[in-house]
Amino acid sequence: MNPILLAVLVLGSIALIAAIVLFVCSKKFAVFEDPRIAQVNELLPGANCGGCGFAGCGAMAEALVKGADKGSIEGMNCPVGGSDVMGQVANVLGLAVANGDPQVAVIRCNGTCENRPKVAEYVGLHTCAAMHACGAGETACGYGCLGCGDCVAACQFDAISMNTETGLPEVNDDKCVACGACVKACPRHIIELRKKGPKNRRIFVSCVNKDKGAVSMKACKAACIGCGKCAKECQFEAITVENNLSYIDYTKCRLCRKCVAACPTKAIHAINFPAPKPVEGKEEQA
């Protein structure tokens, strides 16, 4: 027989047998993967930042589909993609859009070099965690920003930078995806994820000092002294004062800015508002 023909025959029959085996196996041992997982994964931004609380975008996609099977994906949110992506995901999964407000990291310390004078010099390892572990830091405030930039190092989106003039970190609203990495990195728990607010307008107490008024005032000119004037001023019961510290609940705040005017130490910050106008009539805006 022609050797060429023989080779073709032998190889052809081997190929045929292999093809049959493969076909049978693929039918018999098929693992069903929900096609929606791949679809959802496609929609997610692929940053793998872990901001959603899962190991990465793949794990999040799986969890979303699993959640959808149970009927709800409430509480799950992709901080990077925000409501856009979550809306698309909800569409794919055939659920109503669970609309979470976009959030942003807020630095709650106003201890600039000017407001909060140094009382000591720290010469150890230059990280906030190390400084926090060995004492109160370089200023008399045992609660405020240490200024070594652990949050800057933790941010994967280049959204936090250190302002050399104030010695405090600053968040870039556009870049911040509210993944919460900085919140975890800060040993002083200064950073909080808060509602981004309409047109990025938001109001917050820029201080976490729980000392009594006189003590915190001595350490920092712009500290919250827990006087409670803001709470009295607030008509929406958004402000609570606990342990000499005021806190604004952003779910209740209507951005009227009355508390900002009432604060004697200017510890309450209102940002991205237009230049001061008469305060009356602001409530409707929210």
Place this chain on the structure above:
Amino acid sequence: MKIRTFRIGGIHPEENKLTHEVATQVAPLPKQAIFPLSQHIGAPAKPVVQKGDKVKVGTLIAEAGGFVSAPIYSSVSGTVLKVDTAIDATGYRKPAIYITVEGDEWEESIDRSEQLELVKDHPELTSEEIIERIKVAGVTGMGGAGFPTFIKLSPPPTAKAECVIINAVECEPYITADYRLMMEKSDEILVGLELLMKAAKVTRGYIGIETNKPKAIELLTGKCRDVFDGSDYCVEVVPLKQRYPQGGEKQLVDAVIRRQVPAPPAIPVSVGAIVQNVGTTYAVYEAVMKHKPLFERYTTVTGKLLSKPGNFLVRMGTPMQEMIDLCGGMPEGENKLLAGGPMMGKALTSTEVPVCKGTNSVTILSGSDAKRKEAQPCIRCAKCVSACPMGLEPYLLAKLSSFKDWERAEQEDIVSCIECGSCQFTCPAHRPLLDNIRMGKSTVMGIIKSRAK
């Protein structure tokens, strides 16, 4: 005879015992005394006084807040000004009791006579009675860490105490308070040791002293012979070669009885030893024999630029500023204020921090001593490995901590670190080894704790 020391690692920093031969002075009463509620390891004490209450010297002002805790007594007589917060040695504001000092009136129960009480004259003192009196008097370890003494004397059922070791090493540079105490109160210390041995139901005692204190070795050896020869107790003064951190419990146990304490959770009593500081021993004597709770202590105030450094018998709650003023005031320029010695002491940011149960020294470092040199890359010389008294690899632990590789750090036994600082002291590249390790250690300990839950 070869002089003993511990077997692994260790360094020998410059001693600078400036106040060795300066006799102890009684420090004047402060105008206001501040009593932080956590002066010991364990739960903070709970205040039992209120604003406006009158207290005497030795009045209970805060009771133990849990099993591992200790009560706090007033060291002054006067009026409670407020129960508020005060900066303590950690640098943070913690709850504290403020007392305005008026006169110096003592509780009547305290025996203020100088007469030496002997154990043989007090048959009522059983082991339990001694431990109870120590507990009530709020005695805690006075070498720095501040572990409640009564707990050390009642070992867990799995361990059996065989001997009591008195830690009179004082291996930290600058500090001389324990040395002065030994020279001035040796009889009381030996009675204290007998009480400790009786409480722990052992008959062997050791007093470990470094050879840079020859007078103390001679004095105590002689007195031990007089007191314990012919008694049931066998007490030996052990001269030890100068080596830091010999005053660490585990190092001292190794140096004196040649036994290695295993890694945590093992404690010295797991190998049969109960270690107590000299200051604690003296406090035990006063607590048991004189009914005097722990409210004053021997403290060294020292620094190369201080005009009159000295040793003081000081009432607790005295702000450090007043102690520094007694020694001629804070030197000009930049200084580093430490509660404790230069190796293990805690740097403070305020001079208003009060002297507490564990404040064995107030050290002021000035000029280049107070500064760190700039860190350079590791040159792999392994000096830190040779210096580590726990046999760890500091360069590795520091690296793992900075990489946040907690799992590896735990495998490499980071929790065994005693934070003595020998690695950082010895590093020719001035790397912040201990800063990193300390951070890693606290994180890993947190992880282990949460895993146990």
